[in-house]
Amino acid sequence: xxxxxxxxxxxxxxxxxxxxxxxxxxxxxxxxxxxxxxxxxxxxxxxxxxxxxxxxxxxxxxxxxxxxxxxxxxxxxxxxxxxxxxxxxxxxxxxxxxxxxxxxxxxxxxxxxxxxxxxxxxxxxxxxxxxxxxxxxxxxxxxxxxxxxxxxxxxxxxxxxxxxxxxxxxxxxxxxxxxxxxxxxxxxxxxxxxxxxxxxxxxxxxxxxxxxxxxxxxxxxxxxxxxxxxxxxxxxxxxxxxxxxxxxxxxxxxxxxxxxxxxxxxxxxxxxxxxxxxxxxxxxxxxxxxxxxxxxxxxxxxxxxxxxxxxxxxxxxxxxxxxxxxxxxxxxxxxxxxxxxxxxxxxxxxxxxxxxxxxxxxxxxxxxxxxxxxxxxxxxxxxxxxxxxxxxxxxxxxxxxxxxxxxxxxxxxxxxxxxxxxxxxxxxxxxxxxxxxxxxxxxxxxxxxxxxxxxxxxxxxxxxxxxxxxxxxxxxxxxxxxxxxxxxxxxxxxxxxxxxxxxxxxxxxxxxxxxxxxxxxxxxxxxxxxxxxxxxxxxxxxxxxxxxxxxxxxxxxxxxxxxxxxxxxxxxxxxxxxxxxxxxxxxxxxxxxxxxxxxxxxxxxxxxxxxxxxxxxxxxxxxxxxxxxxxxxxxxxxxxxxxxxxxxxxxxxxxxxxxxxxxxxxxxxxxxxxxxxxxxxxxxxxxxxxxxxxxxxxxxxxxxxxxxxxxxxxxxxxxxxxxxxxxxxxxxxxxxxxxxxxxxxxxxxxxxxxxxxx
Amino acid sequence: xxxxxxxxxxxxxxxxxxxxxxxxxxxxxxxxxxxxxxxxxxxxxxxxxxxxxxxxxxxxxxxxxxxxxxxxxxxxxxxxxxxxxxxxxxxxxxxxxxxxxxxxxxxxxxxxxxxxxxxxxxxxxxxxxxxxxxxxxxxxxxxxxxxxxxxxxxxxxxxxxxxxxxxxxxxxxxxxxxxxxxxxxxxxxxxxxxxxxxxxx
Numbered sequence: 001x002x003x004x005x006x007x008x009x010x011x012x013x014x015x016x017x018x019x020x021x022x023x024x025x026x027x028x029x030x031x032x033x034x035x036x037x038x039x040x041x042x043x044x045x046x047x048x049x050x051x052x053x054x055x056x057x058x059x060x061x062x063x064x065x066x067x068x069x070x071x072x073x074x075x076x077x078x079x080x081x082x083x084x085x086x087x088x089x090x091x092x093x094x095x096x097x098x099x100x101x102x103x104x105x106x107x108x109x110x111x112x113x114x115x116x117x118x119x120x121x122x123x124x125x126x127x128x129x130x131x132x133x134x135x136x137x138x139x140x141x142x143x144x145x146x147x148x149x150x151x152x153x154x155x156x157x158x159x160x161x162x163x164x165x166x167x168x169x170x171x172x173x174x175x176x177x178x179x180x181x182x183x184x185x186x187x188x189x190x191x192x193x194x195x196x197x198x199x200x201x202x203x204x205x206x207x208x209x210x211x212x213x214x215x216x217x218x219x220x221x222x223x224x225x226x227x228x229x230x231x232x233x234x235x236x237x238x239x240x241x242x243x244x245x246x247x248x249x250x251x252x253x254x255x256x257x258x259x260x261x262x263x264x265x266x267x268x269x270x271x272x273x274x275x276x277x278x279x280x281x282x283x284x285x286x287x288x289x290x291x292x293x294x295x296x297x298x299x300x301x302x303x304x305x306x307x308x309x310x311x312x313x314x315x316x317x318x319x320x321x322x323x324x325x326x327x328x329x330x331x332x333x334x335x336x337x338x339x340x341x342x343x344x345x346x347x348x349x350x351x352x353x354x355x356x357x358x359x360x361x362x363x364x365x366x367x368x369x370x371x372x373x374x375x376x377x378x379x380x381x382x383x384x385x386x387x388x389x390x391x392x393x394x395x396x397x398x399x400x401x402x403x404x405x406x407x408x409x410x411x412x413x414x415x416x417x418x419x420x421x422x423x424x425x426x427x428x429x430x431x432x433x434x435x436x437x438x439x440x441x442x443x444x445x446x447x448x449x450x451x452x453x454x455x456x457x458x459x460x461x462x463x464x465x466x467x468x469x470x471x472x473x474x475x476x477x478x479x480x481x482x483x484x485x486x487x488x489x490x491x492x493x494x495x496x497x498x499x500x501x502x503x504x505x506x507x508x509x510x511x512x513x514x515x516x517x518x519x520x521x522x523x524x525x526x527x528x529x530x531x532x533x534x535x536x537x538x539x540x541x542x543x544x545x546x547x548x549x550x551x552x553x554x555x556x557x558x559x560x561x562x563x564x565x566x567x568x569x570x571x572x573x574x575x576x577x578x579x580x581x582x583x584x585x586x587x588x589x590x591x592x593x594x595x596x597x598x599x600x601x602x603x604x605x606x607x608x609x610x611x612x613x614x615x616x617x618x619x620x621x622x623x624x625x626x627x628x629x630x631x632x633x634x635x636x637x638x639x640x641x642x643x644x645x646x647x648x649x650x651x652x653x654x655x656x657x658x659x660x661x662x663x664x665x666x667x668x669x670x671x672x673x674x675x676x677x678x679x680x681x682x683x684x685x686x687x688x689x690x691x692x693x694x695x696x697x698x699x700x701x702x703x704x705x706x707x708x709x710x711x712x713x714x715x716x717x718x719x720x721x722x723x724x725x726x727x728x729x730x731x732x733x734x735x736x737x738x739x740x741x742x743x744x745x746x747x748x749x750x751x752x753x754x755x756x757x758x
Numbered sequence: 759x760x761x762x763x764x765x766x767x768x769x770x771x772x773x774x775x776x777x778x779x780x781x782x783x784x785x786x787x788x789x790x791x792x793x794x795x796x797x798x799x800x801x802x803x804x805x806x807x808x809x810x811x812x813x814x815x816x817x818x819x820x821x822x823x824x825x826x827x828x829x830x831x832x833x834x835x836x837x838x839x840x841x842x843x844x845x846x847x848x849x850x851x852x853x854x855x856x857x858x859x860x861x862x863x864x865x866x867x868x869x870x871x872x873x874x875x876x877x878x879x880x881x882x883x884x885x886x887x888x889x890x891x892x893x894x895x896x897x898x899x900x901x902x903x904x905x906x907x908x909x910x911x912x913x914x915x916x917x918x919x920x921x922x923x924x925x926x927x928x929x930x931x932x933x934x935x936x937x938x939x940x941x942x943x944x945x946x947x948x949x950x951x952x953x954x955x956x957x958x959x
Contacts, residue, residue, distance in 0.1 A: 040910065094909050105909050132875035137907050670914075671842030675825075692827035700845075702911035710908065724840040 033158060033212040034746045035172070037655070039095050040141040041065040042170050042205060044102040044162045045074050045122070047087035056238045056249050058087035059222070062161035062205030063122070064214060065142040066266075068710075069135040070106070070124030071273055073214075073266060074204035076113045077221050077365060079120045082342055084222050090122055099169050102162065104128045112269040115341035116367035117185070118219050119265055121273045139697075139710030143206065144652075145270070146213025148262030151192055153177055153380060159196045159218050159260075161205025165233060165251055173197055178358055179381040181259065182331065184314040185367040188379050191259045192216045193358065198257040207260045212746070216260025221344040221365045258362050271589035276611050279582065279590050282544050283606045284598055299338045299366075301345075301374075301392045304402035305513060307331045310375060311418070313435040313628060315517040318417035323406045325385055331377030332390050332402065333516075339366045346393040347376055351386045359388070363396070369577055369595060372502075373518055414456055414478075416507040416515040419447040423528045430489055431528040435519045436627045438530035439500050439571050444491040447507060447515060454480035456510060462492040463504040465575070469494075500600060501573030520627050522572050533624045533632035535603070536567040548604055558639030559614030565622055567632065568603040572596045579625040580607070584618040585643050618643045653712025654738050658751035660705045660723065668705020669725055669755055673698065676709055677720035683732040686722065713738055713749075728755040804952060809834060814852055816932075819956040821949055824848075844904055844916040844939045846946050848953050851933040861896045861924055864931045868898070868922065878903035887923065890955045895925040901940060919943040923954060932959050 047059040063074030072092065078085050090109070093102035106124040113120040124140075126132055151157075159173045175196025183190035194207065198218045207216035222232075232250035239247055307316030308329055316333045323330055332347070339345075347361040361376060368374050385407035392399045422432030422444060430446040437443050445460075452458075456478040461471040470492045482488060492498070492505075500522045507515040523532030537552035540563050547564040556563060572578070575595045582590035598605070607622075609615060617639030624632045660672045677686045681694040696719060697711040713719065715738050723731040731753060743749060773781075806819035809826070814833055820826065824836040825845075835849035855864065865884060872879040882899040889895050900920045906913035919940040925932045934957060936950035 096910060129877060131877055133907075139907065140909075669842075673839040673845070675839065687823075690823055690825050692825055692829060695825075698839075699908075700906060700913070702906065702908075702913040704912055706911055708908060708910065725842050726840050727842075730840075 032210050032746075033208055036098070036748060037141050037746075038143060038160055038172075038206070038208065038212070039098055039170055041143045042095060042160050042162070043072060044093040045072070045078060045108075045204060046091040046093065046104070047078055047081075047085050048089045048091055049087040050089075051238050051249075052240060054236070054238075054240075055089070055091075056087075056236050057165070057251055058249055059085035060162075060165045060201055060251055062202050062218075063092070064160075064206040064217075065140050066121075066145065066214070066270065067142050067274070068139050070108075070133070070138045070140055071111070071142075071270070072108060072122045072124065073206075073217065073270075074120055074122060075217070075219055075221075076115045076118050076120040078204060079110050079122055080113055080115060091128060092122075092124060095170050101167050101169055106133070111273045114265075114269065114367075116365055117261060117265050118221060118365040118367075119217065119261060119269060121266075121269050123273070141655075143208075143212070143214050145263045145266060146209050146211065146215040148192065148215045148264045149189065151177055151189075151209065151215050151262070153179065156210055157194060157196065157207050157215070157260075159194065159198050159202065159205065159207045161198070161202025161218060163199040163202055165201055165235065171202070173202075178258075179378050181361055182310070182375065182377045182379060183367065184374060186262070186265060189262050189264070190367075191361065191364075192262055193258055193378075194218075194260055195258075200257060203257055215263050217263070217266070218257045219259055219261045219364060220257040220362050222363075256362070258357055258360070259364060268588045268591050271584070271587050275584065275589055275616055276613070277589070277615060278610050280608045280610070281606065282608055283604070297338045299336070299340070299343045299394050301334045301336050301394065301399050303513075304332060304334045304390065304392070304400050305516070306402070306404050307333055307375070307377075309379075310377070311517075313517070313519075314375070315373070315419070315435070316375065316515070318415055318515050319513050320404075320411060321413075321512070322408065322411055323383060323404060324410045325407050326382065327406065328382045329377070329379035330383060330404070330406075331375045333373060333375045334392065334400070335372070336368065336374050337371045339368060339370055341366055344395050346396075348391045348393065350389045350391075351384070353389075356388075359383075363393070369593065372577070373504075373516070412451055414451045414453065414458075414509045414514075415449070416458075416509060417448045417450075419445050419505060419507070419515055419517040421445050421505075421517075421519040423525075424489070424491070425528065428489070433529060433629045435517075436530055436532075436629050436631075437519060437521050438523050438525035438528075439498060439521050440525055441495060441497050442491050442493045443498060443503065443519070443521060444489055445505050445517075445519075446487055446489045448487055449482070450485045452478045452482065452484050452509075454478055458510075458514075459508040460490050461506045461508070463506070464499065465501050465573075466504075499573060500571045501576060520573075520576055522576055522626055523631070524570055530631070532569060532572060532626060534568050534570075536565070536622060536624070536632050536634040538563055538565050538634070538636045540564065544606065544608075547606065547608075553636065555637045555641075556615070556639075558617055560638060561612075561614045562608050562610040563615060563620075563636070563638075565607040565609070565634075566604045567624065567634075569598075569605060570601040572598075572600055572626075574600070576626065581621075581623040581625065582609075583621045583623070584616075586621075616643055617641065653714050654743060654746060655708065655748035656713050656751070657706070657708035657748055658753060660701050660707065660725075660753045660755055662728075663754040663756045668701065668703070669728065670701055670703045670705060672701040672705070672707070672723055672725040672728075672755065674701070674707045674709065675722040675724070676711075676713075677722065679717045679719060681720065682734050683720045683722060686720065687732075715739065723753060723755065725755060728757055731755065804949070806952070806956070815959055816850060816852075817958045818850070818953065820848065820953060841939075841942075844918055844937075846938040846942070846949070847936075848950055849935050849937075850957070851935070853931050853933065855926065855929065855931050857929065859926075859931075861926055861931075864924055864926070864933075865896065865898055868924075868933075872900070872902070876902050882919075889923070889925065891958075893925050893927070895923050898922045898924070917941075921947075921950065925959075927959065 043063045045061050045063040048055045059078040061078035063072040066073045092106040093104045096103050107126040108122040108124050111123045155177045163171050173196040175194045178195045179193040180189050181191035182188045203220045206214045209215045234248040234250045238249040305319045309317045343366040344363045346363040349356045349359040383406045388404045391401035420434045422430040424444050425431050459472045504518045523530035539550040541547035541550045579593040615638045619641045621635040660669045676696045678696040697709045699707040701707045719736045720734045805822035809818045820836040825839045826836050828834040833850045837845040837847040879902045884898045887897050903915045904918045905915040917940045921936045923934045938946045
């Protein structure tokens with residue numbers, strides 16, 4: 001009897017088997033969090049290095065698989081080699097069985113990382129024994145990212161990770177969103193604060209909303225390991241002296257986390273990792289390297305002040321001395337110097353002398369530049385009355401602190417606020433983009449004032465790159481003609497021309513700082529606006545020299561690589577922070593802010609985009625920013641101008657798994673092929689051609705007869721199934737369908753199938 | 759007293775010609791049935807399906823009911839999905855070569871690539887052979903360990919034996935490979951032999 005005739009005989013009898021089995025599946029309570037999928041997708045990330053012939057664990061954290069081909073989201077600090085984590089190999093351990101410690105399975109490489117945001121995407125590349133893995137053959141359970149912008153105060157979340165350095169199984173910590181922390185790098189939702197109790201080694205794991213989507217990454221940065229403080233554990237005899245003691249490698253492990261880095265920060269990294277595009281700067285140096293820390297260039301904070309709000313440029317609207325009762329928004333501003341992405345900073349807040357975790361920020365990496373004005377604050381979260389003391393720490397050492405009283409009514413004293421900068425038009429109005437002005441001989445500022453009295457002493461001091469360049473005369477007092485409330489315009493001037501670079505205006509009233517704001521001078525004048533970048537264009541060429549003279553192209557054929565981008569620039573001061581954004585189909589996949597380090601004026605700033613298999617089809621856009629303001633944009637198309645659809649990018653669906661047993665002995669049958677046929681074909685179609693293209697997924701049973709279909713099945717789609725094993729009658733079934741009535745939740749379906757011996 | 763024993767014997771029955779022929783026919787029928795049965799079995803077992811790829815200029819016949827796949831980094835691959843454990847496979851690869859490359863260079867490249875990606879890869883033997891159409895080729899036997907990629911299943915790795923036949927023709931190297939569980943390699947080999955005899959490139 002041929003296989004085809006066997007299939008025909010069996011298919012009629014078995015055709016309803018799957019449907020019956022599916023109907024027989026236990027119906028579980030509706031829940032958004034697929035606990036098993038999350039458990040399987042949560043991994044332990046171990047950074048190691050070889051000492052002698054022994055791999056030594058140097059850092060440990062949690063991570064989450066975010067794509068079926070093995071992309072893992074975790075923190076940058078426990079993946080990138082650094083002073084506190086000096087390893088060079090990443091070992092990935094999986095949660096094979098619930099309730100058990102993870103098992104080392106793979107090695108991974110870093111593919112995308114942002115040390116400041118402390119996020120990294122690493123990709124599984126090898127088996128743990130070093131054998132290379134074909135990533136297209138991987139079909140790992142993964143989770144999808146949710147919208148962290150839609151997270152609200154008091155939302156229930158579940159934080160998942162490994163609480164120990166290897167012996168502990170995964171834990172699920174439930175808690176609520178207790179607030180948000182604001183920083184210039186990400187606005188009001190730079191951090192999500194939570195009440196969940198999160199151990200430090202869960203850093204890099206996942207925080208899930210009630211729909212089971214990953215909305216945050218629990219994050220804390222390890223301080224310098226110090227065995228005597230208990231912030232690390234030595235578990236191996238790394239120096240081979242026969243003892244495990246304080247002389248051995250100490251794995252950072254201490255402390256607790258109250259912050260989640262929102263998933264919105266992950267999207268560009270994830271998009272870049274999926275596209276597999278490398279962006280380089282062949283002619284210009286844009287990478288900032290940190291100089292060794294000395295007493296002269298030690299990181300520091302100074303000039304702490306408070307503001308109830310920030311403006312679009314990330315500047316304080318005003319400086320306050322107290323906050324009225326019922327206020328729900330407060331920002332701590334301060335200057336910073338000599339900071340690097342590896343610097344760990346922390347904010348501890350005491351209210352009436354008692355530590356207040358709601359407004360504190362646990363130790364995290366620095367996500368700003370080297371120097372400038374920074375803020376950390378929160379909005380939408382009421383501040384109870386009391387005396388608040390804010391203390392900043394750098395690398396675990398206490399620095400400056402400031403105190404603020406919350407309570408009472410609004411401050412009725414004289415105040416300045418809402419500084420904006422620009423050029424004066426013919427009517428005397430300040431015009432321009434607000435915070436980035438063209439170079440010239442004059443820059444003007446307009447600000448609001450209230451409760452001013454005639455004769456009140458006030459002062460305006462202008463700075464350029466930290467050096468005072470102009471101030472109002474000593475003894476300047478408020479003129480009666482200006483009135484108590486209104487707007488005022490002042491200017492800074494230089495007959496030789498104001499140099500391009502970073503400027504600051506400080507406004508004082510009655511000897512205290514009342515308002516402060518930074519602004520930038522760059523580019524040539526184009527009306528009231530600055531013209532900084534120009535002639536942005538793209539081309540392809542086989543060499544850099546050829547690219548510099550090649551004709552501009554706006555539409556490239558599919559698979560082109562490399563593609564070069566070039567632009568000219570003028571009058572940019574050294575150290576001026578500027579940003580490059582690359583996006584494809586309106587999704588940013590590369591964003592880098594760095595201080596300008598080239599000549600003030602020049603042409604052909606060159607960037608190269610390359611991909612091993614050619615740039616994917618899509619519409620690519622380059623945006624150039626200074627101070628949050630876009631100064632140039634250009635785009636090009638590759639292929640059809642639209643990214644290909646990845647049908648495997650969704651984790652939505654139901655996992656089908658089960659066991660195949662011998663109908664006589666009732667024992668599992670190993671090595672059985674389970675073929676799931678796509679909805680467009682039936683069993684008879686498939687057995688005509690036996691073509692892989694007609695299959696949705698395949699699986700093979702293990703030694704216990706267990707199998708798992710490696711792609712989630714979609715609801716209300718009819719699949720067909722073929723089970724094949726030598727020595728057994730095959731099983732076939734058409735019309736296998738999962739409906740809401742049969743299986744209302746997202747939990748896996750577990751079935752048992754019986755094979756009859758021939 | 760003497761005893762006389764009289765032995766009574768049934769007189770031998772002479773088969774009629776008809777009976778004799780019927781016996782002969784019965785035996786012939788039985789032999790024919792066995793031959794036809796074997797033939798039918800072989801026809802079913804060794805039934806083949808034609809494969810043709812004009813773009814690369816290959817025609818072949820692969821075993822019926824084997825799963826064909828042309829979506830990987832090979833011209834095509836067929837697998838016997840009814841096998842328990844490792845699925846016996848045959849595949850054809852074409853790699854461009856430069857005119858100075860020899861079969862030895864190609865083999866070295868294959869060995870280096872496979873050794874770097876798979877620490878269990880071992881070469882067993884290499885020898886020159888002649889294909890049925892007279893083409894000179896080289897065959898390499900090797901082994902490696904295959905394991906299920908699903909980390910959540912308890913699959914026991916299989917030792918796989920692999921035979922690669924490499925022929926150089928028209929500025930390209932044709933690599934025809936046979937992969938089977940080492941335990942069943944010899945019993946499965948006739949399939950590959952037939953495949954190799956039928957392939958035309």
